[in-house]
Amino acid sequence: GYQGAIEMPxxxxxxxxxxxxxxxxxxxxxxxxxxxxxxxLKSFTMVPSYLSDSDNENIHTLNFGFFPPRGQLRxxxxxxxxxxxxxxxxxxxxxxxxxxxxxxxxxxxxxTDRNKMNTVLWKNNCSIETHSVISSTKNIVExxxxxxxxxxxxxxxWIVNGCGGVLNKLQGEFTSPEYPRYYSSSTTCEWNIIVDYxxxxxxxxxxxxxxxxxxxxxxxxxxxxxxxxxxxxxxxxCHKQISPITLTTSGNEAFVRFESGEDAQRNRFKxxxxxxxxxxxxxxxxxxxxxHTNNYPQNYDSNSSCMWYIEIAKTHLINFTFVDxxxxxxxxxxxxxxxxxxxxxxxxxxxxxxxxSIPPPVISSSNILLVSFxxxxxxxxxxxxxxxxxxxxxxxxxxxxxxxxxxxPYFTNGVSENCTWIIISDIPQSKVTLTFTHIDIVHxxxxxxxNSNITNYPCSNDLFHTIxxxxxxxx
Numbered sequence: 001g002y003q004g005a006i007e008m009p010x011x012x013x014x015x016x017x018x019x020x021x022x023x024x025x026x027x028x029x030x031x032x033x034x035x036x037x038x039x040x041l042k043s044f045t046m047v048p049s050y051l052s053d054s055d056n057e058n059i060h061t062l063n064f065g066f067f068p069p070r071g072q073l074r075x076x077x078x079x080x081x082x083x084x085x086x087x088x089x090x091x092x093x094x095x096x097x098x099x100x101x102x103x104x105x106x107x108x109x110x111x112t113d114r115n116k117m118n119t120v121l122w123k124n125n126c127s128i129e130t131h132s133v134i135s136s137t138k139n140i141v142e143x144x145x146x147x148x149x150x151x152x153x154x155x156x157x158w159i160v161n162g163c164g165g166v167l168n169k170l171q172g173e174f175t176s177p178e179y180p181r182y183y184s185s186s187t188t189c190e191w192n193i194i195v196d197y198x199x200x201x202x203x204x205x206x207x208x209x210x211x212x213x214x215x216x217x218x219x220x221x222x223x224x225x226x227x228x229x230x231x232x233x234x235x236x237x238c239h240k241q242i243s244p245i246t247l248t249t250s251g252n253e254a255f256v257r258f259e260s261g262e263d264a265q266r267n268r269f270k271x272x273x274x275x276x277x278x279x280x281x282x283x284x285x286x287x288x289x290x291x292h293t294n295n296y297p298q299n300y301d302s303n304s305s306c307m308w309y310i311e312i313a314k315t316h317l318i319n320f321t322f323v324d325x326x327x328x329x330x331x332x333x334x335x336x337x338x339x340x341x342x343x344x345x346x347x348x349x350x351x352x353x354x355x356x357s358i359p360p361p362v363i364s365s366s367n368i369l370l371v372s373f374x375x376x377x378x379x380x381x382x383x384x385x386x387x388x389x390x391x392x393x394x395x396x397x398x399x400x401x402x403x404x405x406x407x408x409p410y411f412t413n414g415v416s417e418n419c420t421w422i423i424i425s426d427i428p429q430s431k432v433t434l435t436f437t438h439i440d441i442v443h444x445x446x447x448x449x450x451n452s453n454i455t456n457y458p459c460s461n462d463l464f465h466t467i468x469x470x471x472x473x474x475x
Contacts, residue, residue: 026164248282
């Protein structure tokens with residue numbers, strides 16, 4: 001998990017008056033801390049009983065680690081004698097003295113903003129003994145040490161209590177809290193996945209289940225290419241799916257956020273990650289996503305040719321749209337070209353484009369699309385491109401097996417469109433049988449007042465119809 005240790009630095013190695021350590025855990029998490037070494041000498045002030053604490057001329061400060069606990073204990077100082085390593089200190093007065101603790105040397109504060117760490121969680125004054133476990137209530141803690149004695153020493157081990165954290169192994173997995181059980185509490189979990197430079201990250205979502213779907217504003221999981229959510233969004237989803245979804249970053253870092261709101265019902269997910277050697281491109285199997293050239297929106301590198309392989313559900317098509325496009329193109333013939341193939345590299349070429357104009361959208365005829373970016377050998381580069389892809393309804397299916405066809409509004413973002421599915425059996429003389437398991441057709445009228453007689457309303461463009469037509473034949 002997300003854990004570590006903090007140790008007292010060697011006093012001879014620093015000239016600072018204090019040291020500050022800050023532990024930042026993912027939002028929604030807390031931090032448990034335990035002292036495994038604690039040797040902080042307590043500072044006390046001996047004050048005559050007839051003087052106030054503000055009478056500095058008669059106050060002698062001693063640093064001893066074996067004084068009794070703080071209190072109003074009185075004792076005759078004439079019986080007290082102590083030797084220090086560098087000098088002898090003797091009190092001979094017959095007056096009675098009492099002692100009190102000075103300001104603490106070590107204290108821990110907490111908060112949710114690194115600039116506002118004002119809540120004291122723990123401090124080592126005389127009235128508070130070392131806890132076996134110190135638990136924060138916030139996701140950020142700050143440990144401050146004031147250097148007052150060369151003999152002070154401590155070690156504190158900490159671990160994040162909750163979800164999220166930093167994942168920096170070659171491969172691994174991460175899940176929603178309490179997985180495989182469904183999670184219904186309000187929380188936010190954030191992961192940073194970091195691999196070595198020169199590698200990218202392939203994330204596979206093996207199981208995802210959100211009880212509610214729609215706008216994905218409250219309950220969702222989001223994946224970004226970069227250190228935080230300012231990077232390119234690869235996927236933000238809030239639906240149910242048991243088939244794997246694969247995402248690929250454009251760099252060596254990924255950021256994942258799991259958000260479960262107060263009204264969450266049943267949410268869960270499980271994902272794995274691994275590093276792969278590549279500078280750009282990758283495999284994408286999410287229903288929708290974003291791809292871009294490496295370094296975008298900065299100039300891409302020379303010799304940075306790469307491919308993006310997009311594969312969605314077999315019963316749908318891919319709608320591919322460029323939102324920004326600027327590649328190197330010169331009159332001498334040197335061009336950096338984007339090629340889009342219908343299917344794999346052997347499929348039909350749907351687009352061959354270069355320059356600084358945005359090409360028209362591309363719709364595949366199957367569930368697979370291959371995007372290739374070919375960079376010529378020259379010293380000049382451009383910004384590259386950014387494109388989005390989404391699931392379009394309709395498909396051409398050649399099969400001898402069974403399957404399911406659906407126009408799930410999640411995949412098409414609820415956009416009204418004409419959809420055509422062509423089902424072809426690859427066994428001659430065979431037949432295709434269709435069985436409807438669910439039909440929910442909505443008719444609605446626009447710009448009609450409540451008092452209008454709908455039966456007399458003339459047919460016009462304001463009347464929306466959903467029509468099913470099933471044709472026997474190839475077209």
